[in-house]
Amino acid sequence: MHKFLMTAAVLATLFVAFGSIATAGEEMKMSMGGEKDTGPATDPVSGKKVTAEEAPEAVFLDTLFRFESAENLAKFRAEPEKYATIACPVSGEPVRVRDAKAKTVAQGRTWYFCCNDCVKKFEKNPDKYVTIRCPVSGETVLRKDAAKATIEGKEVYFCCMGCKPAYERNIAKIAAMVVPEGGDAKAVPTAPSAPPAEKTN
Numbered sequence: 001m002h003k004f005l006m007t008a009a010v011l012a013t014l015f016v017a018f019g020s021i022a023t024a025g026e027e028m029k030m031s032m033g034g035e036k037d038t039g040p041a042t043d044p045v046s047g048k049k050v051t052a053e054e055a056p057e058a059v060f061l062d063t064l065f066r067f068e069s070a071e072n073l074a075k076f077r078a079e080p081e082k083y084a085t086i087a088c089p090v091s092g093e094p095v096r097v098r099d100a101k102a103k104t105v106a107q108g109r110t111w112y113f114c115c116n117d118c119v120k121k122f123e124k125n126p127d128k129y130v131t132i133r134c135p136v137s138g139e140t141v142l143r144k145d146a147a148k149a150t151i152e153g154k155e156v157y158f159c160c161m162g163c164k165p166a167y168e169r170n171i172a173k174i175a176a177m178v179v180p181e182g183g184d185a186k187a188v189p190t191a192p193s194a195p196p197a198e199k200t201n
Contacts, residue, residue, distance in 0.1 A: 059179065060076075077179050077183060078184060078185070106126050172184075
């Protein structure tokens with residue numbers, strides 16, 4: 001009996017230890033902005049497949065994009081509308097932002113559609129289609145069903161309130177991934193100026 005209790009205690013200790021490791025791993029993954037497979041697998045700038053596990057990432061219009069290089073990320077951040085392809089919120093069809101047939105503004109951002117019929121459906125009942133991407137888990141949920149918190153004076157939406165602590169611990173890193181509409185003018189660094197030519201006598 002004593003031997004059985006000792007074995008049970010050892011197994012319980014191992015279970016707790018492995019559980020802690022798994023939790024730490026999940027939190028690390030979440031602190032990077034969510035699951036790796038939630039965004040497009042193709043670099044939107046080069047059109048090439050992104051295979052690197054630790055590829056540069058950015059979030060634009062609640063869509064996660066991955067890049068094969070930091071240079072492509074900088075180009076995207078400067079002109080996201082030029083490169084981004086997102087899902088039509090009504091049909092789910094892919095829509096290249098710069099070629100979108102219809103668009104409208106709602107809930108503080110622009111929404112792009114595959115056709116005029118979809119924008120009409122959206123405008124008739126936005127709550128049915130307006131979604132958010134949880135900045136921690138990467139899960140997409142209807143905004144009306146999302147958990148909401150005010151953090152640093154700003155409303156932030158999550159898939160559940162369990163994501164709030166991880167967001168608060170990693171707020172700077174997660175916020176830095178978000179590309180604003182219109183792009184980030186500072187994203188593409190200017191080329192260094194050439195050194196002055198040496199004077200000849």
